[in-house]
Amino acid sequence: MASKKDTKTKILDAAEELFSTQGIGATSLRTIIAKADVNIAAIHYHFGSKKEVVTAVYARRITPLNQQRLERLEALNTRAAEKAPTVAEIVDAFLAPILNCSFSSKKERERAIGLFSHLHTEPQEVAHVLDLFKDVFELFMMALSKILPHLSKADLLWRFMFMIGVMSISMSNDHLVHRKLRENGGEINYQELLQRAVHFITAGFEAPTLDY
Amino acid sequence: MASKKDTKTKILDAAEELFSTQGIGATSLRTIIAKADVNIAAIHYHFGSKKEVVTAVYARRITPLNQQRLERLEALNTRAAEKAPTVAEIVDAFLAPILNCSFSSKKERERAIGLFSHLHTEPQEVAHVLDLFKDVFELFMMALSKILPHLSKADLLWRFMFMIGVMSISMSNDHLVHRKLRENGGEINYQELLQRAVHFITAGFEAPTLDY
DNA sequence: AATTAAATCAAACGATTGATTCAATCACTT
DNA sequence: AAGTGATTGAATCAATCGTTTGATTTAATT
Numbered sequence: 001m002a003s004k005k006d007t008k009t010k011i012l013d014a015a016e017e018l019f020s021t022q023g024i025g026a027t028s029l030r031t032i033i034a035k036a037d038v039n040i041a042a043i044h045y046h047f048g049s050k051k052e053v054v055t056a057v058y059a060r061r062i063t064p065l066n067q068q069r070l071e072r073l074e075a076l077n078t079r080a081a082e083k084a085p086t087v088a089e090i091v092d093a094f095l096a097p098i099l100n101c102s103f104s105s106k107k108e109r110e111r112a113i114g115l116f117s118h119l120h121t122e123p124q125e126v127a128h129v130l131d132l133f134k135d136v137f138e139l140f141m142m143a144l145s146k147i148l149p150h151l152s153k154a155d156l157l158w159r160f161m162f163m164i165g166v167m168s169i170s171m172s173n174d175h176l177v178h179r180k181l182r183e184n185g186g187e188i189n190y191q192e193l194l195q196r197a198v199h200f201i202t203a204g205f206e207a208p209t210l211d212y
Numbered sequence: 213m214a215s216k217k218d219t220k221t222k223i224l225d226a227a228e229e230l231f232s233t234q235g236i237g238a239t240s241l242r243t244i245i246a247k248a249d250v251n252i253a254a255i256h257y258h259f260g261s262k263k264e265v266v267t268a269v270y271a272r273r274i275t276p277l278n279q280q281r282l283e284r285l286e287a288l289n290t291r292a293a294e295k296a297p298t299v300a301e302i303v304d305a306f307l308a309p310i311l312n313c314s315f316s317s318k319k320e321r322e323r324a325i326g327l328f329s330h331l332h333t334e335p336q337e338v339a340h341v342l343d344l345f346k347d348v349f350e351l352f353m354m355a356l357s358k359i360l361p362h363l364s365k366a367d368l369l370w371r372f373m374f375m376i377g378v379m380s381i382s383m384s385n386d387h388l389v390h391r392k393l394r395e396n397g398g399e400i401n402y403q404e405l406l407q408r409a410v411h412f413i414t415a416g417f418e419a420p421t422l423d424y
Numbered sequence: 425a426a427t428t429a430a431a432t433c434a435a436a437c438g439a440t441t442g443a444t445t446c447a448a449t450c451a452c453t454t
Numbered sequence: 455a456a457g458t459g460a461t462t463g464a465a466t467c468a469a470t471c472g473t474t475t476g477a478t479t480t481a482a483t484t
Contacts, residue, residue: 007461023336025237029442039462041444046461050442121333123386124235130388137388157396158405161389162412165381166374174335176342176349177373184369192424193370200374200416207415212404219431241472251433256473258431
């Protein structure tokens with residue numbers, strides 16, 4: 001019971017690694033079952049379809065991610081009476097769980113980041129998954145609007161979207177700039193990446209408003 | 213001769229529209245030839261493979277885009293003696309040609325933006341295309357380093373990457389925030405989007421340096 | 425008009441995809 | 455130990471993919 005993974009878990013683990021490295025569309029059910037050492041019927045028996053495998057793989061990761069983000073936001077909110085949270089702290093609460101923290105090893109972080117990066121690079125395959133983020137997005141929007149009361153609803157939405165863009169490209173691996181960064185500095189330092197991203201985004205949020 | 217498009221152009225036009233709306237991986241050669249009203253062998257006769265169709269479609273768009281960007285950067289550089297370019301101006305020179313300007317109609321802008329958005333959402337399919345941007349990237353990096361001399365090479369690279377992220381998400385259509393933006397404000401105003409993106413990114417570039 | 429090259433055509437290739445079938449096997453209760 | 459429902463195995467389904475073929479038509483050259 002303890003040492004032997006059940007079929008469902010074996011499928012999820014294999015699918016996650018393959019989705020993370022090759023992407024979803026490029027991963028066939030047959031490569032999954034080969035890696036999981038499982039029969040192809042097991043996938044349809046336990047999940048019903050490839051789409052539901054995708055959903056299950058992402059849900060398994062998104063649930064704890066949402067928890068982490070909410071915990072950090074909660075901590076800032078309960079502290080708010082004595083010391084109001086800064087924009088940087090809220091942005092950090094949003095980015096840290098996905099970019100650096102809450103991982104037991106380098107390998108696991110690579111895998112999670114690789115997986116999440118495909119949320120942006122294969123929108124069609126994961127469109128049905130994005131809703132799992134909705135509630136958390138709302139809460140972070142609210143927290144930001146509290147300490148940036150001069151920003152209109154539209155201002156906030158746009159800047160929030162830009163933040164997602166920065167986060168998204170930070171998780172990508174094979175873009176031109178990312179490649180060059182690896183050439184110049186070797187391995188990516190995710191602690192540094194996190195700080196830089198938070199810094200960049202915070203400046204964007206705190207920029208004065210304009211009339212558009 | 214004047215009214216009749218040749219086969220090569222018909223293929224490119226059909227492929228561009230399909231890539232733009234459905235993505236590259238989701239577009240089969242058969243849907244292309246159906247739209248172009250052309251025989252399937254014509255694709256391999258004129259291009260050799262699907263990969264080269266992709267290359268040709270993107271090259272046709274990237275070449276004038278690079279020109280536009282360089283023209284604008286050139287204009288700022290020749291003016292530099294009397295008035296040094298601002299960060300906002302350089303960022304605008306980078307973003308305007310792809311987000312708003314240099315399009316003869318809404319339809320054409322939609323199509324171009326849709327096409328370019330897949331440069332970020334289907335990296336595997338277009339990896340061989342990204343090199344076409346390399347030289348222009350270098351020049352903009354240089355221009356930015358001149359007016360932001362306190363930024364290290366690494367600082368610049370990271371922030372440049374973040375800019376690409378903001379640009380990328382701005383071209384996306386089906387992300388959570390983008391959807392909400394359409395709900396709230398109806399049609400996307402690309403002039404406003406451009407100004408907001410430039411504003412956000414400029415703040416990020418001009419943020420003080422940190423020790424990481 | 426004869427020859428050659430470029431371009432297009434219908435048809436089919438082998439490979440791969442997600443999904444399904446149904447018999448064999450397993451784990452568990454009685 | 456028998457029986458029962460949950461699970462897995464091997465084989466196959468129809469559909470679609472990018473690519474190739476060889477014949478045929480069109481255009482250019484001599």
